[in-house]
Structures are given as C-alpha cells and as structure tokens.
Amino acid sequence: MGLKDNKVDTERKRRYFVSRRVDRIFLELYKVYAFHVRFFKEVFVPPYELKEVVRQCYEVGVRSLPLISLTGFIIGIVFTNQSRPSLSEFGATSWLPSLVSIAIVRALAPLVTAIIAAGRVGSAIGAELGSMRVTEQIDAMEVSATNPFNFLVVTRVLATTLMVPALMIYTVFVSLMGAYLNVNQNELTSFTTYMTQVFEAITFLDIFSSIIKTFIFGFTIGMVGCYKGYYSSKGTEGVGKAANSSVVTAMFLVFIEELLSLQIINLFRAM
Amino acid sequence: MKKINPNINYENKVIEIKGLKKAFDDFEVLKGVDLNLYQGENLVVLGRSGTGKSVLIKIISGLLDPDEGMVRVLGQEVNKLKPKQLDQLRLKVGFSFQNSALYDSMTVYENLEFPLIRHAKDMSKGERDRRIHFILDGVGLLQAINQMPSELSGGQRKRIGIARTLILKPEIMLYDEPTAGLDPITCIEINALINDVQERFNTSAIIITHDLTCARSVGDRMVMLLEGQFQRQGTFEEVFNTDDERVKMFYDYNFVY
Numbered sequence: 001m002g003l004k005d006n007k008v009d010t011e012r013k014r015r016y017f018v019s020r021r022v023d024r025i026f027l028e029l030y031k032v033y034a035f036h037v038r039f040f041k042e043v044f045v046p047p048y049e050l051k052e053v054v055r056q057c058y059e060v061g062v063r064s065l066p067l068i069s070l071t072g073f074i075i076g077i078v079f080t081n082q083s084r085p086s087l088s089e090f091g092a093t094s095w096l097p098s099l100v101s102i103a104i105v106r107a108l109a110p111l112v113t114a115i116i117a118a119g120r121v122g123s124a125i126g127a128e129l130g131s132m133r134v135t136e137q138i139d140a141m142e143v144s145a146t147n148p149f150n151f152l153v154v155t156r157v158l159a160t161t162l163m164v165p166a167l168m169i170y171t172v173f174v175s176l177m178g179a180y181l182n183v184n185q186n187e188l189t190s191f192t193t194y195m196t197q198v199f200e201a202i203t204f205l206d207i208f209s210s211i212i213k214t215f216i217f218g219f220t221i222g223m224v225g226c227y228k229g230y231y232s233s234k235g236t237e238g239v240g241k242a243a244n245s246s247v248v249t250a251m252f253l254v255f256i257e258e259l260l261s262l263q264i265i266n267l268f269r270a271m
Numbered sequence: 272m273k274k275i276n277p278n279i280n281y282e283n284k285v286i287e288i289k290g291l292k293k294a295f296d297d298f299e300v301l302k303g304v305d306l307n308l309y310q311g312e313n314l315v316v317l318g319r320s321g322t323g324k325s326v327l328i329k330i331i332s333g334l335l336d337p338d339e340g341m342v343r344v345l346g347q348e349v350n351k352l353k354p355k356q357l358d359q360l361r362l363k364v365g366f367s368f369q370n371s372a373l374y375d376s377m378t379v380y381e382n383l384e385f386p387l388i389r390h391a392k393d394m395s396k397g398e399r400d401r402r403i404h405f406i407l408d409g410v411g412l413l414q415a416i417n418q419m420p421s422e423l424s425g426g427q428r429k430r431i432g433i434a435r436t437l438i439l440k441p442e443i444m445l446y447d448e449p450t451a452g453l454d455p456i457t458c459i460e461i462n463a464l465i466n467d468v469q470e471r472f473n474t475s476a477i478i479i480t481h482d483l484t485c486a487r488s489v490g491d492r493m494v495m496l497l498e499g500q501f502q503r504q505g506t507f508e509e510v511f512n513t514d515d516e517r518v519k520m521f522y523d524y525n526f527v528y
Binding site for chain 1: 329332333334358359361362364366368369370372373374375385386389390435436439
C-alpha cells in the first residue's frame with residue numbers, strides 16, 4: 001500500500017467517531033428517538049387525519065376479529081383442559097374458573113392479542129410503508145406539500161394504540177367463553193356460577209394493568225411497523241426486510257415490556 | 272423537432288442554481304452545477320444513468336439537501352426555507368416521478384382529490400369534481416376516473432401522475448424520466464402531453480431524460496450532465512455538434528445502434 005492510499009484510509013477513518021459500525025448503531029438509536037419525538041409533536045398538531053384514523057382502526061381492529069376470535073376461543077379451551085389434571089390431583093377442579101380467568105386476564109389475552117397484532121398488523125404496516133417508500137409514494141406526498149408522517153405514521157400508530165386494548169378485551173371475552181365450554185362439559189358448571197367465580201377471582205388492578213399494558217403494546221407495534229417501513233431500504237428486498245423485522249422487533253419488545261410490566265404490577269400488588 | 276417558443280421570458284429566472292454540490296458517502300454526484308430555468312421554458316437535462324440528474328430535481332423540490340451551493344426557486348432559496356414556507360413553495364412546483372408514484376390504495380379520482388382536499392379547503396365538492404374532470408380530460412383519461420392504479424398501463428399511469436401534479440396549478444413542472452419504459456408510440460403521446468402542458472398551463476419545466484427523441488420533441492434548451500457538471504448547453508444541434516466522444520456515444524446509442 002502506497003503513501004497516498006494510507007492517507008486516504010486515515011482520512012476515511014477520521015470521518016467516524018468510533019468506527020463505522022458503532023457510529024451506525026448510535027445513528028440508528030438517534031433516528032428511533034427522533035421518530036418518537038416527531039410522533040409526539042405531530043399527534044397534537046393539525047391537520048388531524050380523522051378519516052384515515054378511522055380507516056386504519058377498521059383495518060387493525062375489525063379485520064383482526066376472525067383470527068382473534070378463533071385463537072382466543074381455542075386458547076380458552078386448551079388452557080382449561082391442560083390445567084385440569086394438575087388441579088384434580090388436589091381435588092381442586094372447582095377452582096378452574098378462577099385459575100383460568102386470572103391467567104387469561106393477566107397474561108394470556110394481552111400477550112396473545114399483541115402477538116397476533118404484531119404478526120398481522122405490524123407486518124402489514126411495515127410492508128405497506130416500505131412499498132410506498134420504494135415506489136416513491138412517500139416522496140410524492142412530500143412534494144405535494146402533504147405531511148407523509150402525519151398521514152401515514154400518526155394515523156397508524158393511533159389506530160394500533162387504540163385498537164389493541166379493544167381487541168384484548170374481546171380476546172378475554174372469547175377465551176372465557178372457550179374456557180366455559182370446556183368447564184361446562186367436564187364439571188357441569190352453570191354459566192352463572194362460572195361467571196361469578198371468574199369475577200370474584202379478578203381484581204380491578206388485573207383489568208386496569210392489562211388495559212394499560214396493551215395500550216403500550218399497541219403503540220409499540222404501530223411505531224415499530226411504521227419506523228421499519230418508513231425507513232426501509234430501496235428495492236423489493238427492503239420491503240420484505242421491513243415486514244419481517246417489524247414482526248420480529250415488535251414481538252421482542254412486547255415480551256420485554258411484558259416482563260417489565262409484570263415487575264411493576266407486582267410492586268403495586270405488594271402495596 | 273420543437274419550434275422556437277416565443278413565450279419564454281429570458282428576463283425572469285424561475286430556477287437559479289449556482290455551485291451546487293452533492294455527494295453520497297465518498298461518491299460526489301454533482302460537482303458544482305450552475306443552471307438557470309427561464310419562465311415558460313422547457314429545459315431538458317440529459318445524461319447517463321447515475322450521473323445525478325434525478326438528484327438535481329430532488330434538490331430543487333427540497334427532497335434532498337445540497338452539500339454546497341445555492342438553489343433558488345421562484346425567488347426563494349430552497350434549503351433555507353422553514354417547513355411551512357417549503358410547503359407553500361412546493362404547491363407551485365409539480366413533480367412527475369419516474370414510476371408515477373400513484374397512491375396504490377386509492378382510485379384515480381382519489382389520487383387527484385388527495386392534494387385538493389388538503390390544499391384547496393374552501394373548494395366545494397362540486398368544484399373539486401369539475402377540476403378533476405377537467406384535468407383528467409386534459410390528459411385524455413377521463414374514462415379511467417374510477418380505476419385503481421394497478422389497472423392502468425404504464426403510459427396511463429404516467430398521464431395520471433402528470434394530472435395529479437397539474438391539479439394544484441403549478442408554475443414549474445419537474446419531470447423525472449417521463450418516457451422511461453414506454454413503447455415508442457406512448458413516448459410520442461407523453462412528449463405531446465408535456466408540450467401541451469407547457470402551452471395550456473403556462474408552465475416552465477425541467478425534463479430529466481436520456482431519451483433523445485423526447486429531448487428533441489419537448490426541449491427549448493438542453494444541458495448535458497457529464498461527470499457531475501454541465502458540459503454542454505444550448506439547442507439540440509449545439510449540444511451534439513461536438514467531437515467529444517462521450518457526447519457522440521450518447522447520440523449514437525439513441526439514433527445509430
């Protein structure tokens with residue numbers, strides 16, 4: 001390597017604070033931070049794209065209902081069925097409604113809803129925005145003096161933040177119905193007795209914490225999908241990557257949030 | 272060949288660029304570009320792929336920031352404008368994208384209505400309908416009003432893309448490769464449409480292309496971008512009457528091979 005090449009290499013190295021890779025990680029973190037700041041700035045500033053928010057709520061909420069119904073119902077049946085042997089060893093099968101309701105309200109329904117939303121909605125948002133980026137539709141909005149962030153990102157994040165808790169409440173309902181079907185068939189428990197046991201077992205903190213938690217899950221799923229799609233690299237490969245990493249990242253973050261929220265809720269329970 | 276256009280006002284520069292530089296990582300695309308666009312003029316920017324033609328119009332429309340230099344559009348320096356001022360300027364500058372960039376999830380009508388709803392808020396639904404019908408009629412695609420972009424051909428998509436930019440009555444049009452990927456007959460139709468837009472809507476335009484038939488049909492003046500700078504300027508004959516091998520190759524590829 002000649003003297004001139006050495007000089008060029010040194011000049012290139014000087015352009016990075018640490019190294020190219022480390023710089024990129026910090027740059028990515030800054031982009032994520034700036035994306036969140038921009039969201040909170042623009043969510044309160046007109047123009048409000050209410051029509052688009054309603055359309056997105058329909059896409060996120062109503063269109064997820066068939067999948068949520070099926071999954072929630074089956075989870076209710078399976079969880080009840082799998083819990084029965086352990087309880088029957090202690091002659092405590094009458095506690096099944098209480099056990100099932102606590103498990104569903106506290107953990108199963110929020111997590112299942114979030115996972116389904118991340119898979120169905122998060123990937124769709126990532127792919128849609130990624131494809132809009134690749135085909136220059138986002139640029140087209142920008143040059144026609146329409147704020148693409150407001151129209152595309154704010155509306156979708158609002159929709160997921162509002163709809164995931166609503167879907168979670170629906171999941172609780174269908175899962176409890178699934179569980180009732182199983183309990184009724186095996187223990188011949190009446191619907192009134194079953195529901196009485198369910199509501200005696202769960203507390204206000206259980207319901208409240210699950211709703212708050214799913215607001216956060218919904219926000220995370222929307223933000224991750226939008227961020228990955230909005231900044232997807234050019235080309236069809238970029239769209240695929242955006243859709244894929246939207247799901248993976250959203251699920252990863254949802255599980256981390258679940259773990260953190262569990263610790264916080266336990267603190268409240270101990271009070 | 273385009274006739275001499277008497278409507279060009281050489282006293283009034285609608286776009287003025289001086290010493291424009293832009294690099295991506297280590298690759299310097301524009302190395303000090305100077306350019307003027309006069310009122311009523313169709314200026315063609317020629318050059319090979321990857322020479323920075325599209326980068327140039329993206330900087331003009333504020334989609335990219337320049338590294339150095341001055342870009343003044345309708346008297347305002349683009350990179351010094353605040354977001355709201357830039358939006359106001361963008362309403363006067365139409366941008367026709369290479370792949371049309373029509374909104375996939377909307378019909379043709381909704382594509383044209385989208386900017387109107389946001390920027391002509393005092394316009395009634397009836398007025399909006401009339402404007403959309405008028406513009407679609409102007410590009411010869413009134414029958415496609417309820418179709419989805421996926422149902423249109425490449426040429427039709429280009430026309431709708433141009434119609435969508437015209438809906439806000441821009442003073443300047445920026446065309447990015449308007450004839451790329453189209454058959455020769457459709458290219459002739461698009462060229463005629465660009466000239467028609469210039470006449471009917473009184474626009475000034477920068478047309479980015481490497482299609483010399485298009486350049487000759489629509490350009491009042493041409494510039495050729497070579498190695499990050501404008502090397503040749505003038506009429507079609509002035510640009511190509513040279514011994515520069517790079518320019519000759521460009522001509523030969525279009526008309527000889």
